[in-house]
Amino acid sequence: MIEIEQLAKTYRRGDQLVTACTVGHLSIGRGEQVALLGQSGLGKTTLLNMIAGIVRPSQVRKLLVADQDLTAMSESARDRFRGRHVGIVFQTFNLLMPFDSLENVMLGALFGQGSNQHTRERAEELLRRVGLADRMHHLPGELSVGQVQRVAMCRALINEPQLILADEPLGNQDRKTGGEVLRLLLEIAGEEDCTVVMVTHDPESAAMMQRQIDLADLRQAS
Amino acid sequence: MNLFRVSLRNLRLRLLSTSLTTLSIAVGAGMVAALWLLIAETEKRYTTNTQGYRAIIGPKEGSPLSLVLSTVFNLGIEPGVVPLSVYKELHEGDLARRLGLVYAIPQARGDTFGGFPIIGTTSEMFTEFRRGKDEFGEYRMLDLAEGEAWTFDHAEFLAFAEHLAEHAAEVAADGGEHNHEHEPLPDEHMAAVIGSAVADRLGLELGSEIVPVHGRADEAVVAHKHEDSACRVVAIMAETGGPLDRSIFIPMDVFMSMDKHDAIRPGQDAASDSVLISAIIVEARARLAEFHLRNAFQTRTDAQAASPSIEMRQLLEMVGDATMVLRVTVYLVLFVAGISVMVALYNTMNERRREIAIMRSLGARRHQILRIILQEALLIAFLGGGLGVLLCHVSAYFFAPLVSDISGVMVDWRAFSVDELWLILGTCVLGGFAGILPAIKGSLVEVADNLGPVS
Ligand SMILES: Nc1ncnc2c1ncn2[C@@H]1O[C@H](COP(=O)(O)OP(=O)(O)O)[C@@H](O)[C@H]1O
Numbered sequence: 001m002i003e004i005e006q007l008a009k010t011y012r013r014g015d016q017l018v019t020a021c022t023v024g025h026l027s028i029g030r031g032e033q034v035a036l037l038g039q040s041g042l043g044k045t046t047l048l049n050m051i052a053g054i055v056r057p058s059q060v061r062k063l064l065v066a067d068q069d070l071t072a073m074s075e076s077a078r079d080r081f082r083g084r085h086v087g088i089v090f091q092t093f094n095l096l097m098p099f100d101s102l103e104n105v106m107l108g109a110l111f112g113q114g115s116n117q118h119t120r121e122r123a124e125e126l127l128r129r130v131g132l133a134d135r136m137h138h139l140p141g142e143l144s145v146g147q148v149q150r151v152a153m154c155r156a157l158i159n160e161p162q163l164i165l166a167d168e169p170l171g172n173q174d175r176k177t178g179g180e181v182l183r184l185l186l187e188i189a190g191e192e193d194c195t196v197v198m199v200t201h202d203p204e205s206a207a208m209m210q211r212q213i214d215l216a217d218l219r220q221a222s
Numbered sequence: 223m224n225l226f227r228v229s230l231r232n233l234r235l236r237l238l239s240t241s242l243t244t245l246s247i248a249v250g251a252g253m254v255a256a257l258w259l260l261i262a263e264t265e266k267r268y269t270t271n272t273q274g275y276r277a278i279i280g281p282k283e284g285s286p287l288s289l290v291l292s293t294v295f296n297l298g299i300e301p302g303v304v305p306l307s308v309y310k311e312l313h314e315g316d317l318a319r320r321l322g323l324v325y326a327i328p329q330a331r332g333d334t335f336g337g338f339p340i341i342g343t344t345s346e347m348f349t350e351f352r353r354g355k356d357e358f359g360e361y362r363m364l365d366l367a368e369g370e371a372w373t374f375d376h377a378e379f380l381a382f383a384e385h386l387a388e389h390a391a392e393v394a395a396d397g398g399e400h401n402h403e404h405e406p407l408p409d410e411h412m413a414a415v416i417g418s419a420v421a422d423r424l425g426l427e428l429g430s431e432i433v434p435v436h437g438r439a440d441e442a443v444v445a446h447k448h449e450d451s452a453c454r455v456v457a458i459m460a461e462t463g464g465p466l467d468r469s470i471f472i473p474m475d476v477f478m479s480m481d482k483h484d485a486i487r488p489g490q491d492a493a494s495d496s497v498l499i500s501a502i503i504v505e506a507r508a509r510l511a512e513f514h515l516r517n518a519f520q521t522r523t524d525a526q527a528a529s530p531s532i533e534m535r536q537l538l539e540m541v542g543d544a545t546m547v548l549r550v551t552v553y554l555v556l557f558v559a560g561i562s563v564m565v566a567l568y569n570t571m572n573e574r575r576r577e578i579a580i581m582r583s584l585g586a587r588r589h590q591i592l593r594i595i596l597q598e599a600l601l602i603a604f605l606g607g608g609l610g611v612l613l614c615h616v617s618a619y620f621f622a623p624l625v626s627d628i629s630g631v632m633v634d635w636r637a638f639s640v641d642e643l644w645l646i647l648g649t650c651v652l653g654g655f656a657g658i659l660p661a662i663k664g665s666l667v668e669v670a671d672n673l674g675p676v677s
């Protein structure tokens with residue numbers, strides 16, 4: 001599912017080069033559920049962004065995602081690829097203000113496989129599944145943090161993606177509700193054979209995943 | 223869910239900014255629409271209202287334009303008087319035969335009532351005068367809504383003029399020593415036919431009394447009333463939508479019997495000028511009769527012929543030049559409104575960076591972001607344009623009476639035109655241009671830099 005070799009992202013700050021992220025080798029199989037660990041500032045977010053095709057690596061030998069070579073793709077091709085095959089959940093403020101829950105999920109479809117009757121039914125089904133049947137027409141401001149993250153999760157799943165990237169999606173939520181959200185995500189992803197890569201600081205959440213990777217260990221790996 | 227819906231929601235989210243910019247476009251577009259409406263109505267009024275006046279024969283003093291304005295539109299002051307001989311010539315002369323004269327109706331002006339002009343004329347005004355054509359090409363006459371017009375026709379007028387001339391000769395013969403009383407006019411002559419606007423504004427009905435005031439209402443200081451020439455309203459004309467609605471017609475003999483000494487200009491022959499014709503309205507069968515008449519009178523010293531359609535065309539061209547500054551100003555207002563849309567949208571781009579980054583992370587391509595923002599500008603422009611046109615007609619409804627009082631142009635607030643669709647299209651183009659810069663800025667938002675947790 002994900003094949004990475006000799007990947008690095010550097011930023012120029014003044015006349016200094018700052019390395020944001022380096023990965024020697026990383027391979028993640030289809031349907032795997034992986035927890036990405038590591039200290040703050042190590043480059044976890046940058047890595048996810050490169051896998052999503054949002055950020056272009058500075059140096060790369062190999063970057064394959066869902067059998068696609070991202071290094072050979074134009075920006076708009078990567079946008080299309082991401083919309084169609086990758087679901088993303090951020091740490092906070094995932095939802096767009098003027099849209100209700102259902103519409104936010106449908107935005108994922110609009111920029112992904114297309115907004116139609118089928119995706120709409122799937123959106124409603126997903127929202128029901130995560131317990132938001134009676135919150136479909138609530139605006140983000142009318143939802144709790146946990147509910148917002150569940151909507152964001154549904155949006156990431158709407159296009160039946162091959163890969164879900166989650167960047168500390170549970171944030172500062174309390175363990176119990178956060179754990180419940182994560183359990184649901186992993187359950188649905190498992191059913192659909194969807195790969196999950198999730199950045200987390202929480203050992204308990206990491207323990208729920210099949211595999212735990214510390215980014216620090218990937219740096220020098222050959 | 224589609225991109226259009228996304229644009230709509232974004233506009234709704236920033237309702238205040240959206241309303242303000244839409245309103246600014248509406249004001250700009252409304253001003254343009256109002257200007258166009260005013261120009262169109264002016265042209266329409268000034269051309270349709272001259273239809274019944276093929277040519278106007280008037281005194282040599284004054285310009286042909288002022289003769290037309292005074293006779294057709296009740297504007298300005300009548301330039302002077304035409305000798306009776308010209309009137310007779312138009313009826314009996316060689317010229318009349320050659321032109322295939324349909325009518326030559328005398329009009330005398332100088333008195334007012336309640337600010338509306340009183341015009342002395344003959345019954346031909348009601349039986350012959352054609353004020354234009356209807357959509358089927360049939361002539362429109364001066365129809366009466368109520369009552370029956372007074373009668374005092376061409377023949378009676380000539381007889382009366384004859385009598386006046388004799389009388390003047392007698393007065394001259396005995397050196398004005400004796401008091402030569404006129405015989406009182408028959409009661410049924412003391413009558414007036416009034417326009418619908420006169421009836422409305424002054425609250426007049428059949429039987430109401432009209433006491434002519436010499437001079438204009440705005441010259442009230444020097445004006446004096448002709449108490450002995452009070453006329454009863456015998457008929458009210460059907461609405462024409464033109465200046466005729468603001469006219470009062472009385473028989474020529476009543477008009478001439480009023481105390482006129484101050485109207486006789488020094489150096490003129492009192493006998494012939496006691497008739498006091500201000501203008502003669504002429505209709506003829508001959509093609510281009512107005513040009514023949516103009517040429518025929520070109521070299522004469524006793525009268526001139528004016529063609530209302532020619533004069534009006536020239537006037538409208540002048541007005542067009544004069545309103546240039548106004549037009550430029552109005553277009554500028556709309557243009558500035560377009561800029562305000564651009565600035566307002568551009569300023570939201572900073573606060574929208576995260577929102578745009580989220581859409582991009584969902585797979586939105588740059589050109590889709592561009593389209594969403596461009597659509598917002600277009601929507602504002604479209605709504606503003608439509609609202610502006612509506613605003614224009616609503617204000618036309620309220621201000622039409624004021625405009626008609628000031629300029630004599632009666633604006634029809636229901637006169638929607640195709641041009642207004644073009645105006646809305648034009649504002650959309652303007653909106654499109656206004657959206658370009660914000661849209662580009664929005665589409666250039668970097669995803670990774672704007673996705674981080676909001677601190
Ligand atoms: N756009 C950028 N410009 C400059 N430096 C950046 C940029 N993005 C990330 N960095 C730097 O790269 C490093 C890794 O960042 P990040 O991937 O966000 O780490 P993590 O998610 O593991 O906390 C940090 O030191 C950060 O300052």
Ligand SMILES: [Mg+2]
Binds near residue numbers: 044045046167
């Ligand atoms: Mg991070």
